[in-house]
Amino acid sequence: MATADVEMSAPPAASSPASKKRKNELDEIEVDLTLPEPPSKKAKRLLKKGKTLPVKPASDDEADDGLDVPKTKDGKEKKRSDYGIWIGNLPFTLTRVELFKWLVDCSGGTIKEENITRVNLPTNKERNKQIRQQNGEGGEQNRPQNKGFAYIDFDVEAAAIAAMALTETELEGRKVLIKNASSFEGRPQKEASAADGEDKDGTAATTPKNTSRKIYVGNLSFQVTEEDLRTQFEKCGEIDWVKVATFEDSGKCKGYGWVKFREPEAAEWAVKGFVKIKEEVETEDDFVDADDNEDGKQKKFQTRKWWVNRLHGRTLKIELAEDDQVRYKKRYKSGGAPNNKNDDKKRPERREGGAKKDNATFTKSAPERPKYGDSAVVSYKTGAAVKPEGKKITFD
Numbered sequence: 001m002a003t004a005d006v007e008m009s010a011p012p013a014a015s016s017p018a019s020k021k022r023k024n025e026l027d028e029i030e031v032d033l034t035l036p037e038p039p040s041k042k043a044k045r046l047l048k049k050g051k052t053l054p055v056k057p058a059s060d061d062e063a064d065d066g067l068d069v070p071k072t073k074d075g076k077e078k079k080r081s082d083y084g085i086w087i088g089n090l091p092f093t094l095t096r097v098e099l100f101k102w103l104v105d106c107s108g109g110t111i112k113e114e115n116i117t118r119v120n121l122p123t124n125k126e127r128n129k130q131i132r133q134q135n136g137e138g139g140e141q142n143r144p145q146n147k148g149f150a151y152i153d154f155d156v157e158a159a160a161i162a163a164m165a166l167t168e169t170e171l172e173g174r175k176v177l178i179k180n181a182s183s184f185e186g187r188p189q190k191e192a193s194a195a196d197g198e199d200k201d202g203t204a205a206t207t208p209k210n211t212s213r214k215i216y217v218g219n220l221s222f223q224v225t226e227e228d229l230r231t232q233f234e235k236c237g238e239i240d241w242v243k244v245a246t247f248e249d250s251g252k253c254k255g256y257g258w259v260k261f262r263e264p265e266a267a268e269w270a271v272k273g274f275v276k277i278k279e280e281v282e283t284e285d286d287f288v289d290a291d292d293n294e295d296g297k298q299k300k301f302q303t304r305k306w307w308v309n310r311l312h313g314r315t316l317k318i319e320l321a322e323d324d325q326v327r328y329k330k331r332y333k334s335g336g337a338p339n340n341k342n343d344d345k346k347r348p349e350r351r352e353g354g355a356k357k358d359n360a361t362f363t364k365s366a367p368e369r370p371k372y373g374d375s376a377v378v379s380y381k382t383g384a385a386v387k388p389e390g391k392k393i394t395f396d
Contacts (some may be wrong), residue, residue, distance in 0.1 A: 081117055081140035081153040083160040084181035091172045092145045096121050099150060100172060103163060111154070112160035118153040121146050151181055171328075210320065214260040215270050218317035220244070223255045228311065233259050235306050236275045237266025258321055270320050278302070 043053050090099070096119050103111055124145050131145070154160045160180075167178040179185070217229065226242045233239065244257035261267050269275040281300040309316050322330075 008177070049299055081155060083155070083157045084118075084151060085152040085160055085163050085178055086149065086151055086181045086183075088177040089174050090121075090146065090148050090150060090176060091174055092124075092148060093143050094146060094172065095144075099152075103152070103166075106166055106169065107159075107162050111159045115156060115159040116152060117152050117155050119150065119151040139202070152182075157363070210264050210268055212266050212320045212323055213262065213264050214321040214323055215267050216256065216317075216319045216321040217260055218256045218319075219314055220253050220255050220257060220316070220351045221312040221314055222252045224257075224312065226257075228257060228352070229257055232308055232311050233261075233270055235277060236261065236264040236270045236308060267320060270308060271320055273318065274305045274307045276303050279304060279337045 015030065023130060039053075046053055087099075099121060100113075100116065100119055101262060103116065104113055124147050128144050152163065154163070164178050164180065166176070170176075204312050215233075218228075226244050230239055230242045233390065238261065240260045240262055242257065242259050245254040246252060259270070261270070278301045281302050283300065309318060
């Protein structure tokens, strides 16, 4: 009877966890976009303390300053004004309104408000973000900072010429630099111009082509072998030989070595620290049987970088080395004699038999060593008394 009660009570126990599950169905929330934005927690704290809320900027660059002149050109316009200027060395706290008024006031009536069609004063977004995080949203310390330059467009050429005449004029203690917006005089030349195949004057650059096929590899581990070095650089190209400097007693690597390739291009890739290789991309068709894959689709390949500048956890120092012929020419002259720096200096001839030579330059002869049989040698060998030389030694 007890077993029957257990069997009868089992089904309700199994159905009880299902009733405790949370419902996944959520009611839809209607949001009226016409209503004003609710205040944030920070705004509520300021209102509770009786403080005024900071004005939210209309854009990410800077707050709306109320100036009718646009910051950038209108999207409907196809072309900007031909009469524009660039102003540099501006105070970082200067605003568009202050710059606009300064141009109108300092021009002596030549520049009018309707002549200015655009004032673009880029702001430093990262710096402004740091200032807001440090000082909060409110306060005069959070004035947006600019990048120190601005672009201004005019509708007539006379206004642009009058603005350029104000160069070297002080503005809040700084002498501003004003020039034509399309003039790039004084701008440093790009270093990439030589890489593009042209010199600064526009002529074709004649860069010397690398002819070295040998590289020097430094910062190697003491456990590195020639086989490890060959495996490391075999992706760059075919290798002629590999040499690792080793200690004579232990045979371990000294920390450097050389690799010689068959082509100079392989040495250039090795010096860069990586080489671009093509690898086959595995697709679903590669795992299908050959009988099913009768279409014969072409295999896909992708190019990726294969790094060769690290070995055994150490960053290698890879440089181009001189070829054997170049080193031979530097070490030996055309005649085959060693090219030593001291060849030009004449060494003094040795004196033979102690005879004096007419030449004033002679070397000082070394003192002769005592021969066997002298008194000093005899006293040392036999222990006999040394013959006195007239020197008297007294002890206190």
